[in-house]
Amino acid sequence: MSTDQEIKNVVLVHGAFADGSGWRGVYDNLTARGYQVAIVQNPLTSLEDDVAATTRVLDQQDGPTILVGHSWGGSVITEAGVHPNVSGLVYVSALAPDAGETTAQQYEGFAATPEFVIDVTEDGYGFLNHAKFKSGFAHDASDADAAFLRDSQVPVNMAAFATALKNAAWQDKPTWAVIATDDKAFDQAMLQHMAKRSGATITNVSTSHAVFLTQPAVVADTIATAAKDAAHAVR
Known part of the structure; x- marks a missing residue:
């Protein structure tokens, strides 16, 4: 798509085991630069519900928008990113399935991550293990920050990871990726594979899976680059 409009809208989508509060540093950085930033609060009850929550926020944007997802939020923006307001996608140590694929399939063939421990309740919702959270x-x-993240985590319906996506917005829209090279939630090769397959412009940063919290300036700079470049992109 192409546009000659300056992109000033940004929508941030959190992942599983988290809520939107972790985006505060990115939000503060971008709003100080004049961007209009909205933060989605995913219910984490299903892919459809999270896409619907994201779509409601996208509907409120007054023009071209950069859509940003962290972790599971990457699957959400991959589906929701076909929205006409979306001009570019930014994946922040995030999943990026193709159409017809599930989130769970992205792990196949890659190394396990033993420090990322999910405890599943009887009703099928997952929490990150408290002792292993940090x-x-x-x-x-x-x-203090790790404890706040741990104690405010939102459980995810594990069945969501088995839901196949209908759309892959990265097939048609310019894409960027910030990859945490010390991520303990995903195998590094898996993150690099997904980002390269999506055609993303990749920024690597030495940090944890909580890159949105620990490296907000790097994430914000990538979003600002996307906002500038996507305004003139044709793909």
């Missing part, structure tokens, strides 16, 4: 999710965050 080492698996946010090892380079302060103890």
Whole structure:
């Protein structure tokens, strides 16, 4: 798609085991630069529900928008990113399935991540193990920040990972990726594979899975680059 409009709208989509509050540093950085930033609060009850929550926020945007997803939020923006307001996608250590693929399939053939431990309740919802939370999710965050993330985590319906996507917005829209090279939630080869397959412009940063919290300036700079470049992109 092409547009000659300056892109000033940004929508941020959190992943599983989290909520939108972790985006505060990215939000502050971008709003200080004059961007209009909205944060989706995913219910994490199904792919369809999270896509619907994201679509409601996209509907509120007044023009071209950069859509950003962290972790599971990458699957959400891959589906929701076909929205006409979306001009570019930014994946932040995020999943990027193709149409017809499930999120769970992205793990096939890649190394296990033993420090990222999910405890599943009887009704099928997953929490990150409290004892392993910091080492698996946010090892380079302060103890206080990691504890807040741990204690405010939102459980995800594990069945969501088995839902096949109908669309892959990265097939048609310019894409960027910030990859945490010390991510303990995903095998590094898996992250690089997904980003390269999507045609993303990749930024690598030495940090944990909580890159959105620990490296907000890097994430914000990538979003700003996407906002500038997507305004003139044709793909």
